[in-house]
Amino acid sequence: MLREHPKKRSLDTVVELFIADCRSRQLSARTIEHYEWSVRAFRASLGTDPASQVLADVTADAARRWAAGLAGTRTPTSVRSAMRGLKVLAAWAVREGMLADDPLAPVRLPRAPSPLILPLSGAQVAAIMEVGPPVLTVAVALCADTGLRASELCGLQVGDVRDGFLRVRLAKGRRERLVPYGAQAAVELTRYVNHERPVPVGRADEPLLLQPNGAPLTAHRFGELMRTAGKRAGIRGVRRSPHTLRHTFALEFLRNGGGELALQKALGHRSLDMVRVYADLTEIDLLEAHGGASPLDRWRREGTVGRHRRGGRPRSASSSSSRSSGESRSWWA
Numbered sequence: 001m002l003r004e005h006p007k008k009r010s011l012d013t014v015v016e017l018f019i020a021d022c023r024s025r026q027l028s029a030r031t032i033e034h035y036e037w038s039v040r041a042f043r044a045s046l047g048t049d050p051a052s053q054v055l056a057d058v059t060a061d062a063a064r065r066w067a068a069g070l071a072g073t074r075t076p077t078s079v080r081s082a083m084r085g086l087k088v089l090a091a092w093a094v095r096e097g098m099l100a101d102d103p104l105a106p107v108r109l110p111r112a113p114s115p116l117i118l119p120l121s122g123a124q125v126a127a128i129m130e131v132g133p134p135v136l137t138v139a140v141a142l143c144a145d146t147g148l149r150a151s152e153l154c155g156l157q158v159g160d161v162r163d164g165f166l167r168v169r170l171a172k173g174r175r176e177r178l179v180p181y182g183a184q185a186a187v188e189l190t191r192y193v194n195h196e197r198p199v200p201v202g203r204a205d206e207p208l209l210l211q212p213n214g215a216p217l218t219a220h221r222f223g224e225l226m227r228t229a230g231k232r233a234g235i236r237g238v239r240r241s242p243h244t245l246r247h248t249f250a251l252e253f254l255r256n257g258g259g260e261l262a263l264q265k266a267l268g269h270r271s272l273d274m275v276r277v278y279a280d281l282t283e284i285d286l287l288e289a290h291g292g293a294s295p296l297d298r299w300r301r302e303g304t305v306g307r308h309r310r311g312g313r314p315r316s317a318s319s320s321s322s323r324s325s326g327e328s329r330s331w332w333a
Helices: 011-024 029-045 060-070 076-095 122-131 134-146 150-154 183-196 219-232 242-255 260-267 273-280 283-293 295-301
Strands: 165-168 177-180
Touching: 011 029, 011 076, 029 060, 029 076, 060 076, 122 134, 122 219, 134 150, 134 183, 134 219, 134 242, 150 219, 150 242, 177 260, 219 242, 242 260
Parallel strands: none
Antiparallel strands: 165 177
């Protein structure tokens, strides 16, 4: 009996093995769900009976056509993410010996814009805390002061609260970490636990944050509460979401003198790449810095720029005094 050629293997079987491998490596449920969606969307684009699809159908041309079709209904970031998921499957098939070469290696990921991260102001954060229910108040306080992801915050248990630290167990990539929180966040947390939590604390393994009905706060519900409270507070021009609180924390942390390495540890990033994005894209900080460092404004304050009148003749730059004489060299001398 002839052995089946690897490329003729059922694509459905390959996908099942791929997902099983992802689960065995304990990838996050969200990551696995994304991979499954990417592969399903690609297979639907082939226009053939799923039962007849084989691994050989995963080609560079098919992937490019699929991405082009997605571009009509999805954002560039979503298309890029979907293509990345399909490329992970192809690379895995090579490692498993199902393919000799990666058919998607020459396929470049679509470009996606880098949107400007607009943070919430302190007044906006306070407004959301004032109009929402107690669980939203403490959730906003903790996220704004620690930079936790919504899923990380909602995964906290009572026993995860330490003296000045939160033990984050359900972190991205399953990398546990300790995240510090400040005095004001401690005040909000103590008030919630002692006076506003709908069910008194009983065990260390209980969810820390509960909705008014006693059910654990979920990331989805947290987002809904944020949007509702933000609308009631009249906040516009910035995304009213838990992840905006994470951005806000990162930007404010750097503005207040926190170092990039410390921010990386607090946010749980493996590298400084994302941290440097926060450091680079603060056009608000650039405006403030320019206000104090503007060359033209400084020269005007020194009386260098703006002395001459229209039609006047500025002196030659060669007539300026030297720096060694103790006088500042004038750009408009």
